[in-house]
Amino acid sequence: MGLKKKVRPGSLKGNWSMNDDIVFYQSSPIINLGVVSLSTHLKQAGFKSSVIIESLERDPIQAIRELNPRSIGFSVFSVEHSNLIRAVKRIHSVFPDIPIIVGGTHAILYPEKILKDTLATLVCHSDGEAVLVNILKKLIKSSTPDWSSVEGVAYKDASGRIQVNERALLFQYRDDVVEERTIYSERYPGLGKDEEPPFIATRGCPYSCSFCYNSYLRKVVQEKGQFLRQKSVGNLINEISAYVKKNNNVKIVSFVDDLFTFNGEWLTRFLLEYKAKINIPFICTSRANEMNEGTAEKLAKGGCRTVIIGVESGNEDIRNRVLEKRITDEQVIRCGKILRKFNIRVRSTNMFCLPDETVKDALRTVELNIEAEIPLAFSALFMPFPDTKIFEYCKEKQLVGDNYSLENLPRSCFKTSILRVPDKQKIVNIHYLCFFFVRYPWAYRAFKQIIYIQCLKSLFYFSYILGNIIRHKEERGFGWVATIKFVLRVRNAV
Ligand code: B12
Ligand code: SF4
Numbered sequence: 001m002g003l004k005k006k007v008r009p010g011s012l013k014g015n016w017s018m019n020d021d022i023v024f025y026q027s028s029p030i031i032n033l034g035v036v037s038l039s040t041h042l043k044q045a046g047f048k049s050s051v052i053i054e055s056l057e058r059d060p061i062q063a064i065r066e067l068n069p070r071s072i073g074f075s076v077f078s079v080e081h082s083n084l085i086r087a088v089k090r091i092h093s094v095f096p097d098i099p100i101i102v103g104g105t106h107a108i109l110y111p112e113k114i115l116k117d118t119l120a121t122l123v124c125h126s127d128g129e130a131v132l133v134n135i136l137k138k139l140i141k142s143s144t145p146d147w148s149s150v151e152g153v154a155y156k157d158a159s160g161r162i163q164v165n166e167r168a169l170l171f172q173y174r175d176d177v178v179e180e181r182t183i184y185s186e187r188y189p190g191l192g193k194d195e196e197p198p199f200i201a202t203r204g205c206p207y208s209c210s211f212c213y214n215s216y217l218r219k220v221v222q223e224k225g226q227f228l229r230q231k232s233v234g235n236l237i238n239e240i241s242a243y244v245k246k247n248n249n250v251k252i253v254s255f256v257d258d259l260f261t262f263n264g265e266w267l268t269r270f271l272l273e274y275k276a277k278i279n280i281p282f283i284c285t286s287r288a289n290e291m292n293e294g295t296a297e298k299l300a301k302g303g304c305r306t307v308i309i310g311v312e313s314g315n316e317d318i319r320n321r322v323l324e325k326r327i328t329d330e331q332v333i334r335c336g337k338i339l340r341k342f343n344i345r346v347r348s349t350n351m352f353c354l355p356d357e358t359v360k361d362a363l364r365t366v367e368l369n370i371e372a373e374i375p376l377a378f379s380a381l382f383m384p385f386p387d388t389k390i391f392e393y394c395k396e397k398q399l400v401g402d403n404y405s406l407e408n409l410p411r412s413c414f415k416t417s418i419l420r421v422p423d424k425q426k427i428v429n430i431h432y433l434c435f436f437f438v439r440y441p442w443a444y445r446a447f448k449q450i451i452y453i454q455c456l457k458s459l460f461y462f463s464y465i466l467g468n469i470i471r472h473k474e475e476r477g478f479g480w481v482a483t484i485k486f487v488l489r490v491r492n493a494v
Helices: 033-044 060-067 078-094 105-109 111-117 128-141 182-187 213-220 233-246 264-277 293-302 316-322 329-341 359-371 389-396 424-439 441-452 454-476 480-490
Strands: 022-026 049-053 072-075 100-103 122-124 153-156 162-164 253-255 282-285 304-312 345-352 376-381
Touching: 022 033, 022 060, 033 049, 033 072, 033 128, 033 182, 049 060, 049 182, 060 078, 072 078, 078 100, 078 105, 078 111, 100 105, 100 128, 105 111, 105 213, 111 122, 111 153, 111 162, 122 128, 233 264, 264 293, 293 304, 293 329, 304 329, 304 359, 304 454, 329 345, 329 359, 345 359, 345 424, 345 454, 359 376, 359 424, 359 441, 376 424, 376 454, 424 441, 424 454, 454 480
Parallel strands: 022 049, 022 072, 072 100, 100 122, 253 282, 282 304, 304 345, 345 376
Antiparallel strands: 122 153, 153 162
16 A cells, blocks of 8 residues: 655655645545545635645644644544544644634534544534635635635634524535545555545435434434435446546445445446446445345345444344344345355444443344354444534433533544443443354353353453454455455554
8 A cells, every 4th residue: 555655854746836825634544435525525616725644744834834734624523523623733733723623423512522622723513615715705805704604614703602593405416526546646655545445425324323413414414405315326436436537446346335235226226337347346334124125136246255243232122222233133044045145245233332231232233143144243332422412311320420521531442442331341241242143153052151250351352353353354355464454454444
């Protein structure tokens, strides 16, 4: 990938020029599809944008100085709240006159909290394509604009009071705009040559599971336009073709949609064109209740290597009453078997340390995955985000302490749970061992009592890491070297 070579200060050539309208600042070396869409739409509207990836720069502050941007943008998830506070503080101390704009999932959920805790000038709590154009137009006219008429933003007024404007209309895809990721490849050629590039076909999800950001989003953007949006088949094929033409090393394409398979008619047309014009194996998401032989066959013929489905919990009551997943055990088992029949690998996503979960329920999660013959069981520890429906339930059950806040969220949900659940370490041990237990049912049956041996927890955690590396390898069909490279690159982002 050539990612290790850090960009030296003063080494910017070619298309690099001063006075970009916005520089997106991010910590990890990953392609952020929000930034891809924003930069594409900004270009269309005649604005210039760049990206700076902290971990790939020798001197990120000097890099900003050289680009001398009109504004600096952050695109963040909620687990990055503490990092955001630090990064904004650092950048603001060196460039106090450059406005800082924060966007992304976290900004959509918590605009006030971000303004309260950071020195950000503006928070974009909506889809950013049109909002950012309006912000930049204002900044061109005045360095201290009046933000009160700009939809989709929150800001502090002259008296320091936080003002949250009306949310902007939802972004709708246009056929004449094909997303491109030159913003990344120009500065970081290695990143532009991703062997597993992510693509996204849709925004939104038809479901509303209680733990998911979609259930919140759907509520707050009511009346702001169509929630479930999908690129046209032609538009997505053009986007992938253009990428693959420039990068002949693509081994597998990853569709990171919330639910890639929801539109059967679109899927049929897309897969036929994909096979004819792209013909590279791919990974995508689906749901157990939507899987049937027809869909599995279409996916297999189109080149699908792995399908990701949410099992979440082996306890049907927790899955459906607490998580509002609306999927039965039977559907999970049927889905696993159908995909196996068509030689498609399944990655299940499971959560442990859930509200109301006992050790027996956690073991049942392993068992349901075994019954569904799932080869790649992935698991994480449940982490409720404040203000979501399930967060209120956790508060009611006193599973979260009074000090539970965004600053205290762990950066990843793999190692520790911050919930006060009974038998926590035993359930965490089941989470650590889930991959191997599901893969080797005989080992589960023979050794499941080891979850009670607390002094082995470091060993169990090691097995969790190892299981994840094997999962990455098999999901993608990479060799060991490519797998290790991939895992090292994304380790801070997942
Ligand atoms: C892909 C993805 C990932 C990828 C991201 C890399 C990639 N290749 O893109 C990976 C695998 C790394 C990942 C990791 C994680 N993810 Co994730 N991920 C997603 C997913 C499925 C799609 C994101 C996406 O591309 N959306 C499409 C783009 C176009 O939308 P967008 O990012 O929201 O951007 C728009 C606006 O937000 C705004 N905007 C965005 N940035 C900016 C910046 C500025 C300046 C402005 C003005 C506007 C703006 O404009 C954009 C265009 O309209 C989302 C689900 C979802 N539907 O969003 C979950 C999601 C974002 N992830 C989530 C989580 C929890 C995680 C993890 C914590 C999970 C974990 N494993 O521990 C990690 C944390 C990563 C980290 N940085 O620490 C949650 C976030 C919840 C939250 N409150 O933050 C989501 C919402 C899933 C969910 N359903 O709950 N994830
Ligand atoms: S199906 Fe998946 S993406 Fe859709 S609401 Fe449920 S958890 Fe979220």
